[in-house]
Each structure stands twice: as structure tokens, then as C-alpha cells.
Amino acid sequence: MVYLCVPLGVLGINAQAEALQKQQIRRRARRDIDAFQQVLLRPFSAADLRSLRVQKTNLDTALTALRRVRLASIAPGQGSHEIGQAVDTWLDQIRPLEAAYQRMLTGMTSQAVGPQALWLDDLQAHWEELDHGLRFQMAEADQAWLTPARTVEMRRLWVGLRGGTITRPLDLDPESWRAQASAMRESPHVALQRGHDRARRVLAARETWLNAFGVLLDGADELVALP
Numbered sequence: 740m741v742y743l744c745v746p747l748g749v750l751g752i753n754a755q756a757e758a759l760q761k762q763q764i765r766r767r768a769r770r771d772i773d774a775f776q777q778v779l780l781r782p783f784s785a786a787d788l789r790s791l792r793v794q795k796t797n798l799d800t801a802l803t804a805l806r807r808v809r810l811a812s813i814a815p816g817q818g819s820h821e822i823g824q825a826v827d828t829w830l831d832q833i834r835p836l837e838a839a840y841q842r843m844l845t846g847m848t849s850q851a852v853g854p855q856a857l858w859l860d861d862l863q864a865h866w867e868e869l870d871h872g873l874r875f876q877m878a879e880a881d882q883a884w885l886t887p888a889r890t891v892e893m894r895r896l897w898v899g900l901r902g903g904t905i906t907r908p909l910d911l912d913p914e915s916w917r918a919q920a921s922a923m924r925e926s927p928h929v930a931l932q933r934g935h936d937r938a939r940r941v942l943a944a945r946e947t948w949l950n951a952f953g954v955l956l957d958g959a960d961e962l963v964a965l966p
Contacts, residue, residue: 775865794847801840893958899951
């Protein structure tokens with residue numbers, strides 16, 4: 740039997756080198772995660788993720804109120820007067836709620852917001868650097884990372900952020916709807932139906948964006964909390 744003797748000094752040096760490597764990776768992780776967080780916060784007025792989450796919750800509440808308004812009943816057999824009354828009733832309920840939503844949105848976003856696409860490009864690039872680079876270094880150094888389920892969610896959320904929007908306002912002017920229909924020689928019924936349906940699509944796009952953004956905030960919270 741052959742025994743290999745490794746000097747204690749060598750073991751100590753190796754342990755110190757390993758500890759130093761882990762420390763360097765943790766420092767890089769903190770630096771890169773902080774950079775990701777700063778890009779995430781850039782378009783918003785909140786100073787940190789906790790404040791941004793509160794603002795997002797307020798916007799969720801405002802959107803929920805809009806979506807709870809009963810949709811106007813528009814049937815092909817209805818007369819123009821009946822259709823107009825139904826839409827006016829719906830608009831009377833929607834307008835103050837839309838105003839409240841826009842106030843929440845104004846309070847949430849920064850006055851220096853640039854194009855959303857550029858922000859998303861920058862944010863996604865930072866995330867991919869974390870996912871394709873730092874994640875492997877953290878694993879090699881036996882450091883904690885996002886759960887596999889959270890990692891998958893983070894990879895998928897960009898479709899929702901790019902496909903939805905929270906900034907497009909509702910078009911609540913039925914006169915403009917009628918003018919468009921008149922130009923296209925359509926009936927008032929078709930004009931009101933189209934305007935009504937456009938509003939529904941805008942609300943759906945807001946929900947899509949906010950749902951994806953909620954996943955982003957959850958992932959960012961986990962990243963910031965890493966040891």
C-alpha cells in the first residue's frame with residue numbers, strides 16, 4: 740500500500756486559494772446583480788425594488804378596477820340610440836378609473852424615461868450575462884443561485900414584457916370612433932364595437948405586461964437576497 744503525503748502547508752495554501760476564489764466570485768456577483776437592479780429601476784421613480792413593488796401593486800389595483808367594469812352590451816339588432824346609451828354608460832364608468840390608472844402610472848414612471856425597447860434590450864442583456872456567465876461560476880464555487888423554476892420563469896418573461904404595454908392610453912372618444920367608421924363607410928354599430936374592442940385589447944396588454952413584470956420583480960428579489 741502506498742501512502743501519498745501532502746504537506747499541511749500545501750493544503751492550507753489550497754484552502755486559502757479556494758476561499759479567495761469564492762470571495763472574488765461573490766464580489767462579482769454582488770457587482771453584476773447591483774448593475775442589473777439599477778437597469779431594472781431606471782425607468783421608474785422608485786429608489787429600490789421594495790418601493791417599486793408597492794407602486795406596481797397600486798397599478799395592478801387600478802387595472803383590476805378597470806377590468807371589473809361590465810362590458811357594454813352591443814348586439815347587431817340594436818338601434819344606434821340603444822348602442823350609444825350602452826357605450827356611454829360604459830364610458831361613464833371607465834373614464835374616472837382610467838384617470839386613476841394614469842395617475843398611478845405617472846407616479847410610477849420617471850420623467851426621464853426613454854424608449855421602452857432600449858431599456859428592455861439593456862435589461863435582457865444584463866440578465867443573459869448573469870444567466871450564461873455568473874450562474875456557472877457560482878455553481879463551480881458552490882454558491883447559491885436562483886431556483887431552477889425561477890430561472891426558467893426569468894428566461895420566459897421577456898415575451899410578455901415585449902408583447903404587452905402599460906403606457907398605451909385608452910381611446911375613450913366615441914366621436915373619433917364614428918369619424919373613422921364614416922370614412923370607411925361603416926355603420927355606427929361597427930364603429931362603437933371596434934372602439935369598445937380596442938379598449939379591451941389595451942387592458943389585456945396592460946395585464947400581460949404587469950404579469951411578466953411581477954415575475955421579473957420576484958426574480959430580482961431572489962438575486963438581491965443571494966448570500
